[in-house]
Every structure is written in structure tokens, then in C-alpha cells.
Amino acid sequence: MAEVDVKKIARGDFTWRSLPLAAMIKVPTSLEYKTSDWRIEKPEIDQSKCIKCLLCWIYCPDMSIKRLDEGRVEVDYDFCKGCGICAEVCPTKAIKMVEE
Amino acid sequence: MSKLEYVRKMALMGDEAVAYAVKQADVDVIAAYPITPQTIIVERLSKYVADGELNASFIQAESEHSALSICIGSALAGARTFTSTASQGLALMHEVLYIASSMRAPIVMAIANRALNSPLNIHCDHSDIMGARDTGWIHLFANNVQQAYDLTLMAFKISEDPDLLIPVSVNLDGFILTHSIEPLEVLLDEEVHQFIPHEPYPHEIDFGNPLAYGVMALPDTYMEFKRQFQEAMLKVPEVFHKTTREFYTISGRTYKSLTSYFTEDAEAVVIALGSTVETLKYVARKFREKNIKVGVLGLTMYRPFPEKEIVKVLENVRCIAVLDRAYSYGGVGGPLYTDILASLYKNGMKPIVADFVYGLGGRDFKLTDSEEIFRKMMKAIECNGFERDIYWWGVKE
């Protein structure tokens, strides 16, 4: 299947001939589509309170909690939509939602 | 009979003939709902698989909706895929039919054409397939058991053509063909394998190189995807003809998108789908013996609609009877009738035309019925018109 320039499609620069067959897309389009600007508040992690339980990592609906070594976590601010679920489930209140 | 002829010659029911073709096509996956309104086709196929004569996954689904959904997955995974159904089963598949074609899943489905409820009826008519007419499938119609076998084999080649990748339905009249034993000539397994080798599909799932399938397309792109699909449909006739030519070289049997009999100099032509075409041909020959210029036109390919070929056949015809074994309730007429009317209008032709709605729910179309219709056409030529535009043929009034 031919490579498709998704950005071109997003700009409206396409015809029916240039669209991929049956909307089958080879490029990882969701990586291109940063959802960070949906956010009003952003989560901040206080690493000193974190007990590495990974509940935030499990609950995040957008896979925006990244696991680092030894169970430490950080927020992927490119994709976090600021829903606040991680702050809600954190048992030690290590995550706080703060205004952007 | 020579030994080879004996191997090629068989006496099979329509259902058995389709199953035999599917076995020879060496399919990988058969997914089907196993109970009523299922056909003998999958019964035979499940036996082939159980007996080790066919190395395929036979998946019994809990409904036709699921059966066709499974087929989409297996076809996109690169497996040669077959299913079959009839009447309510096809109706239950309805939304998945669109998904199969739009996702360009090469699937072959045999349909035993039967009436829809209610009232409860299991007999032949074309209401089921006409409901699926605009789902983006290629629809082929068999006139006899031999054609059911041949078209099933060709359907795989057409469906899997890299320019198309469009699912194909092979329609055979419920009971009239599915349960009738007729003689047919089959190809040898090696010939079939040569005719339809299983090549990888260009868009099949490749774990090393993943694609996103079935994504969302909003108003800014959806219409372009549909236009793209129509373009693929426009390529079908060419692929169909290429396939039939190749099929001719191995079988000696000729197929075109139309089957026309005695149409060259015909004044009156009757147009139909399915097994009725042959009954009409039989009667037309008797009329020809009396020098009455009638002809018969059958559509082997109903979608895409062979408009150009049809118009060419009808060029000098004065009177046309369209036989519809289904109806568009509250519409202009039967589905075939409206297709024909539109084609004539587009091409500036104005012959006398009437619609004959017949055979619903399996009502037999007798030899005398076709005789009467031919006579009505002769009279219509004399009077320069039929008494009405739509006849509900044989209905007790």
C-alpha cells in the first residue's frame, strides 16, 4: 500500500484518486495528532509522594502516563487531555491538577 | 464416454455444484450460520472439511450478521473466504454487506434466492437480493446448475482481482436451481488451481507492516472514498470479460454479462434474471419456428448494470417485457424494470415497455405463462402499447 501524507489530507489537499484504498492508512496517524491543546488543567506529579503503585498508568484512558524505570511515572504532555482521572485515583494525592 | 469425460461429467444439485466449486477453489475459511434459512451448500462444505477433503476453517456463527463479519476479518487477513445464505439470512447481513464492500474484502457468497417474510414463505423469488442490490457487491445470476458452478469459480477470480477487491454474490434461484439435479461438466482440480491461484491480496493484514482498517471518515473525506469505490465498480466489466475469456480457454464455455437468445432481429424482447431465462428461451424457440420474431435477454451480471450492452441489444426492438421476481412497493415498478427504463431514457430510446411482476413466493412460471407474455407483446406491437404498464402476472383478481 502506498504511503499517504496525512497532513496533506488534513489540509484538504486531496482528491478521490489520491486517498488511500478504502481508508486503509499505513501511517500512525494518532501519533501525528497531538491532543494536548484539549487541556484546561494539567496533572503534575510530586515524585516525593509517589509510591509507584501505577494506578495512574492503569487508569489513564489516553495512555499518557509513561512508565519510566523502577516504576516511576511521568505525564506525556503531548497527548494528555487533562481529564484528571490520574489525580482522582492517586492514593497518596501525589498528582494534582493545575491550571495551564 | 472416455474416461476423462466421465471424470468431468457429473449430475449435481445446484447447491452441490456450488459446494463442489468452492471445494475446488480450495477456500481457507467458510463462515456461515448453519440453520434455516441456510442452504445445502454449507452442509456439503462442512462434510468436505470434516472428511479432510478440504483444508479450511469452517466457522459456525450465531447469526448471518456475525457470519459475514467473520468473513470480512478473514478476507482482510488474506484468506480465501466463502459464505452462503438465503432470504432472511441475507436481510440480517444487510449492514455488514456495505462494510464488506467498502472495506474491499474479497468474499464470494452464494445466495439461494428466496422470498422474504411475511407471510412465511421459503420459496424462490428475488426479494432478498434486490434488498441488497445497492450494497456495493457484484451480483451475478445463474440460469442453470452449470452456470452456478462456473460463476462460483469465476467469482473468486473477479473478487480477488487487485484492481477490484470487491465481494461477489452468486445468485441461484432457491429450490428451482438449488434443489434440482442437472448434468454439468466440471473442471479438474488442477485446472481450477491454475485458473484461480491464491495470490496475496495487496491490502491484507501484515503484522510487520500494520495498517489502520475501517477508520472514520468525516464529511470532508467520506464522499471521496465513495467516489473511489464507484471507480472500482466501473472496472468490473473489463475484469469480468478478461475472466470469462480465460475461463473459456479451459472450459470451452462462453460467458458474457448478458445471455441473449434470438435477439439479433427480434421485434419483441423479454428480459429476466435467473432460471426463468432458460424457460423463456425454450418457449422463444417455438415462436421462432413459427417465424415470430421474439428474443430473450438474461442478465448474468446485474451489478454493475451492463447498461451499454443492454441498450445495444435493444436498439431496434419495438417491444420489451421486463420480468421482475421482486417489487419496489410504492415505487415506479420492479427493480429490473426501473433499471431498464432508466437505461432506455438515458439513451433516447422509446420502445413499448411493460413490467411483469411474477413468481413471487415461488409461484411457478409455467411454459404457458411465457407463451402468453410473448403473445401479449405481439399484440402490444399491433396496438402500439400494452394495456397497462405493470402486470402482476397470474394474480387472481
Next chain:
Amino acid sequence: MVKNRYVNLLNEDQMIEIRWHGRGGQGVVTVSDIMARSIIMGGKYAQHFPEFGPERSGAPVKAFTRISDEPIEIHSGVYNPDIVVIIDEGMSKNFNLYIQGLKENGLLFLNLGDMRDQIKQNLPKNVRVYVVNAKKISYEEAGKPIFNIPMLGGLVKVLRMPDLNTIEEVLSRRFPSELFEVNIRILRRAYEEVESIG
């Protein structure tokens, strides 16, 4: 020519149409199926189709066979058969209910044991009637009632086709060996014992 080999069963198309009557479970559809397959394997054209409907054990059932030297194009019902074969004994006694449309000079095959004399009084005119004592033959050969194959044996004798060996081959593909052998004995015996009664 299909018809010329056999007497003056004539229609212009040189086609023979057979209608089989019996009851659900007696193998009405099976025997028509076997007839058609045998004719085809014997090199002629044939078509078989059952009367379609909800099949129930014991209910009256019909099946149809067409035979021709030419490819058969007709895909509509049989209304004027050349031959009617009644497989069920009770229905054979009431044959008048089952011979609608039977052609003049057509053939009627009945499954009858002891009622022949009574029946002879009321035979339809211009129809030739043959009887097979299917009950006697099948009980003696198989110890159980098998009515369809004896009627086929009788028909094949009179029609002079298809070849008995071809039928045997078709039967051998259909039945397990024990049942196959019983059926062959029944077929051959009925072939010998079919009688013309008018």
C-alpha cells in the same frame, strides 16, 4: 432418441416427464434423484426436482424427473407427465387422485399386492398400467418395507433405461454396502416381476 426406443410415448420435444407420488419418508425424492443421476451418468440429459415444501413424515410428497436427448432448458413445473409412479400402496389404490394431467397413452405404475383384480375394473382409459408388488419383494429381500427402489425397478424395465449397471453405480455411491446390496436385489427382482395389467 429417448422416445423412439420406447413405444409411442410421443410429444414433439422428445422429452419424458415423470411424476412420482408417495409419502414423506418413503424415498420419493431419493428415487427421482437416483433416476436423474443414473440417466445423466448413462449419457443422456435429465433433471430432477422435488415438490418443495415443509417435508413431514407421512405427508403426500411429489418429485419430478425430466429425461431428454437434448439439454433441458425448462425450469418450470411438470403439469402433463408422460409417466406417473405411485410409490405408496394406499395411494396406489386411490390412484385416481394422483393421475391429474397424465398424458394420453401415458404410463401409470402402481404399488399393489392383492387388489389388482378390483383395480382392473376401474382402470383409466388410454393409460397403460403396470404393477409392482413392492411390499412382497421388499419384505422377502430385506425384511422391511422399501417401496421406492422396487418401483424404480419396474419403471426401468418398461422404459428400457437407464441401464441397471449405471443405477447400481449411483446406488453404490449413496448407500453403505449392506443397504446397497439389499437395494440391488430389490431393484433386480422388481425389474423381473413388474406386470402389465392394462
